[in-house]
Amino acid sequence: MFHGRGMSKLILVSNRLPIKINDSGEVERTTGGLASALEGAGIKGDFSWIGWGGICEEEIDDIESYEKKLAEVGVSPVQLSSDEIDGYYEGYSNSTLWPMLHYMVDRAKFSPDWFTCYRQVNEKFAKTVALHADEGGTVWIHDYHLFMLPALLKEMRPDLKIGFFLHTPFPSSEIFRALPDRHEILEGMLGCDLIGFHTYNYLRHFRSSLLRVLGIEDGADGIYHGNRFVDYGVYPIGHNRVGFQKAMETDTYKEALKEHAERLGDGKLLLSVERLDYTKGVPQKLEAIRRFLESNPDQRSKVNFVIIAVPSRVGVEEYDELTEIVQREVGAINGDYGEVGHSPVQFLHRGFPVEELSAFYALADVCMVTPTVDGMNLVAKEYIDCKRKKFGARAGVLMLSEFAGAAQEMSHALLVNPHDTHGVAKTIEEALAMTDDDMWNRVRAMQARLSRNDAGAWAKLFLGDLEKSGNNENHPNAHETLAQVGDDVSARIKKGEKIALLLDYDGTLRAFVDRPEDAVPEQEVLELLGKFGDHPNVHIAVISGRPKDFLEKHFGHLNIDLVAEHGYYWKRITESGEGEWDVLDKRADTSWKDAVIPHLEWAVTLTPGSEIEEKRSSVVWHYRRADPEFGLWRAKGLLSELTSTTASLPVSVHHGQKIVEVASQLVNKGIAADQLIQEWRPAIAVAAGDDQTDENMFSLTPPENVHLHTVKIGEGSTRAEHRTTISGLRKFLKSLANQL
Numbered sequence: 089m090f091h092g093r094g095m096s097k098l099i100l101v102s103n104r105l106p107i108k109i110n111d112s113g114e115v116e117r118t119t120g121g122l123a124s125a126l127e128g129a130g131i132k133g134d135f136s137w138i139g140w141g142g143i144c145e146e147e148i149d150d151i152e153s154y155e156k157k158l159a160e161v162g163v164s165p166v167q168l169s170s171d172e173i174d175g176y177y178e179g180y181s182n183s184t185l186w187p188m189l190h191y192m193v194d195r196a197k198f199s200p201d202w203f204t205c206y207r208q209v210n211e212k213f214a215k216t217v218a219l220h221a222d223e224g225g226t227v228w229i230h231d232y233h234l235f236m237l238p239a240l241l242k243e244m245r246p247d248l249k250i251g252f253f254l255h256t257p258f259p260s261s262e263i264f265r266a267l268p269d270r271h272e273i274l275e276g277m278l279g280c281d282l283i284g285f286h287t288y289n290y291l292r293h294f295r296s297s298l299l300r301v302l303g304i305e306d307g308a309d310g311i312y313h314g315n316r317f318v319d320y321g322v323y324p325i326g327h328n329r330v331g332f333q334k335a336m337e338t339d340t341y342k343e344a345l346k347e348h349a350e351r352l353g354d355g356k357l358l359l360s361v362e363r364l365d366y367t368k369g370v371p372q373k374l375e376a377i378r379r380f381l382e383s384n385p386d387q388r389s390k391v392n393f394v395i396i397a398v399p400s401r402v403g404v405e406e407y408d409e410l411t412e413i414v415q416r417e418v419g420a421i422n423g424d425y426g427e428v429g430h431s432p433v434q435f436l437h438r439g440f441p442v443e444e445l446s447a448f449y450a451l452a453d454v455c456m457v458t459p460t461v462d463g464m465n466l467v468a469k470e471y472i473d474c475k476r477k478k479f480g481a482r483a484g485v486l487m488l489s490e491f492a493g494a495a496q497e498m499s500h501a502l503l504v505n506p507h508d509t510h511g512v513a514k515t516i517e518e519a520l521a522m523t524d525d526d527m528w529n530r531v532r533a534m535q536a537r538l539s540r541n542d543a544g545a546w547a548k549l550f551l552g553d554l555e556k557s558g559n560n561e562n563h564p565n566a567h568e569t570l571a572q573v574g575d576d577v578s579a580r581i582k583k584g585e586k587i588a589l590l591l592d593y594d595g596t597l598r599a600f601v602d603r604p605e606d607a608v609p610e611q612e613v614l615e616l617l618g619k620f621g622d623h624p625n626v627h628i629a630v631i632s633g634r635p636k637d638f639l640e641k642h643f644g645h646l647n648i649d650l651v652a653e654h655g656y657y658w659k660r661i662t663e664s665g666e667g668e669w670d671v672l673d674k675r676a677d678t679s680w681k682d683a684v685i686p687h688l689e690w691a692v693t694l695t696p697g698s699e700i701e702e703k704r705s706s707v708v709w710h711y712r713r714a715d716p717e718f719g720l721w722r723a724k725g726l727l728s729e730l731t732s733t734t735a736s737l738p739v740s741v742h743h744g745q746k747i748v749e750v751a752s753q754l755v756n757k758g759i760a761a762d763q764l765i766q767e768w769r770p771a772i773a774v775a776a777g778d779d780q781t782d783e784n785m786f787s788l789t790p791p792e793n794v795h796l797h798t799v800k801i802g803e804g805s806t807r808a809e810h811r812t813t814i815s816g817l818r819k820f821l822k823s824l825a826n827q828l
Contacts, residue, residue, distance in 0.1 A: 106137065184196050217241055282321070391432055460491060472535055501534070580771050586627065587626055603712075640659070688748075
């Protein structure tokens with residue numbers, strides 16, 4: 089069915105397996121959209137599937153026999169108990185995440201126990217995938233039930249290429265931030281090599297959440313996280329075009345088409361097909377239908393509103409209530425506007441085989457797809473694809489909610505706001521008055537795109553990008569392992585030559601945090617610096633924008649040079665191991681502060697969460713605690729304002745990590761680094777830093793016979809020769825220390 093035996097190079101992972109065991113005990117494939125999509129994708133080689141089999145482990149008499157039977161068709165089940173299904177699936181997935189992802193915070197329920205169960209089940213999935221995946225294999229994870237799986241799996245199996253696709257919307261950051269477990273969910277997703285969304289809006293909201301929740305500023309196509317590049321992209325899912333084409337060639341389709349056409353006669357068919365869920369906007373649709381029938385008495389005997397609503401989560405209270413509300417309103421509309429022998433609204437609370445569904449699509453004069461919010465909605469695409477004259481289809485027009493993901497692709501549909509029931513009623517009038525030629529023109533315009541972007545094309549595109557993802561060589565800002573630098577330095581160490589290390593602190597030796605005072609050095613860093621400082625052939629200096637009091641408190645006990653405020657103060661270690669703080673250049677003039685500080689104070693007034701830090705040779709405006717997007721916008725304006733204001737002053741202005749800084753031109757890291765190298769005269773020096781203040785070090789011309797390696801930490805334009813991450817630099821320093 090999928091992959092016959094052994095392990096597979098590609099593993100698909102979803103909450104539910106695309107199979108069921110029938111009454112005869114045989115395994116049958118279900119007709120899920122994902123299974124259909126991959127069936128038509130033409131994926132090279134075998135693939136297997138991992139997920140829950142739909143049966144709680146307590147209900148399975150012989151688990152070994154059950155797993156063996158599924159293994160024969162390339163499926164590996166994750167065994168879940170009834171308690172796990174209650175907490176992970178019915179609880180956290182469907183009662184917390186589902187409403188949150190669909191902008192319905194008021195419907196969301198929060199339980200720490202549910203989240204604990206959700207994490208435990210994701211761990212079960214991770215262990216199962218790790219057990220079955222080939223070395224260097226590919227894993228494609230699907231949907232919100234498994235948000236935490238990517239990071240858990242990457243930790244267990246870093247060799248795997250991991251992709252994740254979200255089939256629902258991703259809400260705005262204002263909504264997502266209401267989720268108590270927001271950090272864990274985002275960190276879980278970032279275990280991927282590639283993350284896919286239906287629309288750019290969903291991707292935009294995800295990126296905004298990364299910024300607002302995790303403080304991560306990303307690039308256009310992805311981010312560096314955990315010393316890896318995480319790609320993301322937009323992949324609007326297509327429908328199973330091949331499956332519907334085959335269905336329309338069957339006798340079952342032809343018989344259904346003939347039967348329903350005879351029943352309709354000259355009447356108009358206005359079709360709705362949806363799962364009965366509160367995101368689908370069925371009550372709002374019925375209100376619009378009521379308005380239409382009320383305003384158009386001459387149409388009441390001609391129209392047939394057929395609502396096919398597939399039962400959803402039967403037994404769950406709020407879904408049962410929704411069903412009751414819909415059934416009651418359908419009865420009320422028919423009671424108010426029906427006639428003898430004709431009910432304008434027909435509510436069919438059941439599913440239909442694809443052959444009969446295709447017949448409904450082919451005959452429908454109007455297809456009303458009006459969810460209040462929907463990740464994509466394939467009904468819209470299926471309807472348009474079934475409008476084929478060669479299969480006896482009638483002309484028809486698509487009414488589509490502007491809040492469905494499909495709206496961004498299907499520009500020739502009649503777009504509506506489902507909450508504006510008066511407007512929807514007017515659009516029904518417009519649709520019924522449309523000529524056949526106009527309908528066919530709209531259909532053909534959309535069919536051309538659908539034929540190129542069906543489910544198979546979607547799967548091929550995602551898997552193709554996944555194969556290319558995670559490879560730093562594909563990115564212009566690739567982070568290096570610093571192997572070249574390491575080899576060069578190692579060779580000098582073996583010769584007994586002197587080496588020098590000039591290291592920035594924040595963003596280089598230590599990651600940024602919300603409160604700068606909390607960014608104290610880790611013990612591992614202190615031990616490394618201490619080891620270098622005690623070695624006779626190593627000169628080392630921490631060159632930072634931090635005040636001298638901070639550097640003295642945390643590094644003063646080490647046998648290393650310290651440079652504070654980008655070079656205004658420094659502490660030189662003498663041969664006796666002692667050192668005193670002094671001013672590097674006593675000519676530095678700071679009278680310019682009087683002209684600059686008022687601008688920064690005004691920026692603080694306009695930007696909640698920002699503050700000023702005044703140093704001896706510079707003034708800094710911090711906005712790390714401000715709204716991240718507003719703070720960045722304000723910083724760009726302030727940068728432009730200060731650049732103009734200080735044009736004739738002896739200062740430099742730069743925009744760093746959540747700061748705008750104005751500093752004396754006679755004080756910078758480049759001057760400090762140059763003086764250190766001139767005095768030390770090492771055979772080789774390594775200078776590392778992460779922002780604009782470090783570019784002065786990177787642009788140095790070293791003395792003759794001194795080779796200078798410059799290393800940029802993170803992304804952004806730079807003069808540095810090499811690039812890495814904080815963890816990449818840490819690994820380089822540890823490797824270097826081990827050789828001393």
